[in-house]
Amino acid sequence: MFDLNAIGKDHIDGEMFIDGVWVSNDARSVIAVENPATEEIIGTIADGSADDALAAMEAAHRAQPRWAARPAIERAALVTKLADAVIAHSETLARLVTLEQGKPLAQARGEIGAVVTFLKYAAGNARRIEGDIITSDNPNEEIHIRRHPYGVVVGLTSWNYPAALAARKLGPALVTGNTFVLLAHEITPFCGLALAQLAQEAGFPAGVFNVVTGRGRVVGQAMVESPLAGLVTMTGSTRAGREIYRAGADAIKVLRLELGGKAPFIVMQDADIDAAVKAAVTARFTNSGQICTCNERMYLHSGIADEFLAKFTASAKALTIGDPMTDVDMGPKVSGFEVEKVAEIVARGVAHGAEVLLEGGVLTEGKYAKGHWYAPTVVEVKNNVSPLIREEVFGPVATALRVDDLDEAFAYANDTDFGLSAYLFTNSLKDIARAPYALKCGEIYLNRTNGEAIQGFHTGWGQSGLGGEDGKYGFDGYLRKQTTYLNWG
Known part of the structure; x- marks a missing residue:
C-alpha cells in the first residue's frame, strides 16, 4: 500500500x-x-x-x-x-x-x-x-x-x-x-x-x-x-x-x-495603484507562476504605467526564493524542462524587442546549484504580438504593455485564442459594468486578485x-x- x-x-x-x-x-x-x-x-x-x-x-x-x-x-x-x-x-x-x-x-x-x-x-x-x-x-x-x-x-x-x-x-x-x-x-x-x-x-x-x-x-x-x-x-x-x-x-x-490561460491584467488610470500592484504580484508569482488563472499580461494605462511598474518591480524583487519547506515566497519550478521553457520564451521575447525591467532568470549558483530555480522577471513589450503576450508562460515572468484607454485594453485582452480569466482594476462603475460584456472569457476578477470561490463556476472559453x-x-x-x-x- x-x-x-x-x-x-x-x-x-x-x-x-x-x-x-x-x-x-x-x-x-x-x-x-x-x-x-x-x-x-x-x-x-x-x-x-x-x-x-x-x-x-x-x-x-x-x-x-x-x-x-x-x-x-x-x-x-x-x-x-x-x-x-x-x-x-x-x-x-x-x-x-x-x-x-x-x-x-x-x-x-x-x-x-x-x-x-x-x-x-x-x-x-x-x-x-x-x-x-x-x-x-x-x-x-x-x-x-x-x-x-x-x-x-x-x-x-x-x-x-x-x-x-x-x-x-x-x-x-x-x-x-x-x-x-x-x-x-x-x-x-x-x-x-x-x-x-x-x-x-x-x-x-x-x-x-x-x-x-x-x-x-x-x-x-x-x-x-x-x-x-x-x-x-x-x-x-x-x-x-x-x-x-x-x-x-x-x-x-x-x-x-x-x-491553458493567458489572463490579461488591466489597470486603469483611476485605479487604486497600491491594491492593483499587490494583487498583480500575488496573481503572477504564487506557485512560481504555475497557475492557469495567473496574471500573464499586464495592460497598464499610460498615465499610471511608470508608477505601477516601479512599485510592481520593487515588490517582485523583494520576493524571497528558496527551500519551500521554509518561510519563503517562491519555491522552485516543477522541473528542469519547465525552467528551460520559460527561459526560451523570454529569450524570444527579448529578441522581439522586450525591455527587461527586472532580470531574474535562471538561478544555478550557490544554494541554487541543485533544483529548478527561476527568479521573478519583469519585462515591458512594445506591441501585442510579442511571444510573451501571445504564448502561455506559466512561470514567474510578468509582461507589461502600455495602453491609452480601456477600449484599447479590451481589444488587446480579447486578441487571443485563450479565454479563461481576466482582471480589471478601476474605480469607474461604468467601466466595471462594461467589463463582463467586453471581456471574452469565463472568469473575471474585478478589483481583486485570483482565487475561485467553491460556490462559483470555474470555466474557460475558446481554447x-x-x-x-x-x-x-x-x-x-x-x-x-x-x-x-x-x-x-
Whole structure:
C-alpha cells in the first residue's frame, strides 16, 4: 500500500490502486519522482500500461451500479469521511505536496485546505440532485426530466495542484453516483495515491476510486479511448486538451477540459495603484507562476504605467526564493524542462524587442546549484504580438504593455485564442459594468486578485476549455439528463 508515514523519511513506493487492491511494482518498469528543490529522487511509481488502465476502468465499471444504487446521502457520508481523514493528515499531505511539486509549505497547506473544501462542498450537495416535472401538451401526461450519473468518470490532472485538482473532480463525481479512475500525473503522483489510501481506510467499496500511474500518452489515452469511459474530465495544457479531444472524437466522448490561460491584467488610470500592484504580484508569482488563472499580461494605462511598474518591480524583487519547506515566497519550478521553457520564451521575447525591467532568470549558483530555480522577471513589450503576450508562460515572468484607454485594453485582452480569466482594476462603475460584456472569457476578477470561490463556476472559453468545475453548475456537470413522457391515458 501507499505509506503516508514514509513521506520525507524514506523512499516512497507508489503502487497503483485498482479495484481496492494495491498493485505491486514487481517486474514493472518504474518512473522516478524528483524533489524539484533538490533534484533528489524521493520515490518511484509504476510505469503503467494500457492493460493497467483498462483493468482500472473495468473495476470502476463493475462497481458503479452498486455505488449508484446507494442513496446519495450515503455516498456523501463516505466522501465526508475522506475529507475528515484529509484534515487528520493535513500537515503530512501538505509536506507531500511541497516535496513533489515544490510550492512553499504555506501554499501547500492552502492546497490541502482546498481539498477538504472541494470534498465537503460536494458532499453537501447530496440532497440537491434534482429533476423537473414539466407540463405536457398532451392530456393525462407529464414530462419528467431526471439526472443520472455518467457511469465511469476518468480524471486527468495537472502537476501544479496535484491534490486539489484530484479532489475537485473526485468529490462531485462520487456524490453523483459515478465511479472514478484517476491518472496521477507522473511528475506529482503521490498526492493521488495518498487520497486513495485514505479512501481505502475510510471504507470506500472496491472499484469506486482507482488510481493508475504512468504516462499520459499511454495510460491516459487508453482510459480516454475505453468504451467504458462515460465522462472524461481533464485539467492541463491546451496542447494536451487537443490530444484528448482527438482521442475521444471517434466515440463522441463527453469531455470537460480546463486548459491553458493567458489572463490579461488591466489597470486603469483611476485605479487604486497600491491594491492593483499587490494583487498583480500575488496573481503572477504564487506557485512560481504555475497557475492557469495567473496574471500573464499586464495592460497598464499610460498615465499610471511608470508608477505601477516601479512599485510592481520593487515588490517582485523583494520576493524571497528558496527551500519551500521554509518561510519563503517562491519555491522552485516543477522541473528542469519547465525552467528551460520559460527561459526560451523570454529569450524570444527579448529578441522581439522586450525591455527587461527586472532580470531574474535562471538561478544555478550557490544554494541554487541543485533544483529548478527561476527568479521573478519583469519585462515591458512594445506591441501585442510579442511571444510573451501571445504564448502561455506559466512561470514567474510578468509582461507589461502600455495602453491609452480601456477600449484599447479590451481589444488587446480579447486578441487571443485563450479565454479563461481576466482582471480589471478601476474605480469607474461604468467601466466595471462594461467589463463582463467586453471581456471574452469565463472568469473575471474585478478589483481583486485570483482565487475561485467553491460556490462559483470555474470555466474557460475558446481554447481554454469546455465545461467547468465548482458550484451548482460544476456539480450538475457530473450528471446527464433523461426525459420521460409519462402518459396515464
